[in-house]
Structure formats: C-alpha cells, structure tokens
C-alpha cells in the first residue's frame with residue numbers, strides 16, 4: 001500500500017510539474033479577462049501545490065523522480081493543439097475551459113485517491129495537506145463552470161456568429 005501511495009504521489013508530482021508550465025500559456029491565450037485571471041491565479045496555486053508535493057517527498061524520504069504522468073501529457077497536448085488553431089478568440093476561450101476542466105477533474109480524482117490512501121496508511125497530516133489541494137482543485141473547477149455558464153459560452157456564440 002505504501003508503494004502504491006508513492007506511485008500515485010509521483011504521478012501527481014509529474015502532473016503538477018507539467019501544469020506549472022501549461023497554465024501560464026493558457027492564461028496568455030485567454031481573451032476573457034476573468035478567465036485569464038482564473039488561469040493566472042490557478043497557475044500560482046499550482047506552484048504551491050507542487051511545493052507541497054515536494055515537501056511530502058522530503059518528509060517521506062523518497063525521491064520524486066522516475067514517473068512521468070502520460071495522462072496529463074495527453075491533456076496538456078490537447079490544450080496545446082487548441083492554441084495552435086485559428087479560432088475565434090471567444091470560441092477559443094470556451095474550448096480552453098473544456099480543456100482546463102478535464103485537467104481539474106483528473107487532479108480531483110488523483111488527489112481524492114491519494115488522500116484516501118494516506119488516511120488508510122494513518123498519515124493524518126499528509127491526508128489533510130492533500131485535502132487542502134483537493135479543495136483548491138474543486139474550487140477552480142467550479143469557477144470555470146461558472147465562467148462558462150455566465151459569460152464565456154455566450155460570448156463564444158456571439159463571436160462565432162460574427163464570423164459567419
């Protein structure tokens with residue numbers, strides 16, 4: 001079980017590392033100001049989430065290297081492909097939210113599993129740190145949902161209409 005915990009921890013470490021690079025790019029590509037801010041703020045948060053994982057490895061006396069998260073690689077790749085497309089900027093915003101929410105759901109699943117493992121292993125403090133990150137991921141996901149429903153999707157409809 002402990003080996004599984006470390007394996008899962010490495011997976012998220014790799015995922016967060018990739019996201020510290022991808023999120024600022026997504027922020028730059030966003031046209032909607034609120035969306036850009038959401039990406040920027042979550043990029044900052046992601047840095048500190050990555051830091052928490054680094055600290056966990058230190059405390060557990062384990063090395064974080066040796067695992068690349070191919071799932072996150074794929075999700076980031078999908079987001080990158082969007083940035084290369086010549087889409088209406090508002091439609092691109094809507095697409096960026098879809099890509100970002102896939103990422104957040106992956107993280108929510110990962111941190112949820114990891115927290116459950118930590119609890120099972122009696123690592124209370126680790127579990128509560130993981131919960132802290134899990135809450136941030138959930139909040140980000142909700143924020144993106146609200147943005148899509150309140151303005152971004154509507155702007156995309158108008159934006160796409162203009163192009164026709």
Ligand SMILES: [Fe+2]
Pocket residue numbers: 016019046049107137
């Ligand atoms: Fe994260």
Ligand SMILES: [Fe+2]
Pocket residue numbers: 042046103104107137140
């Ligand atoms: Fe996240």
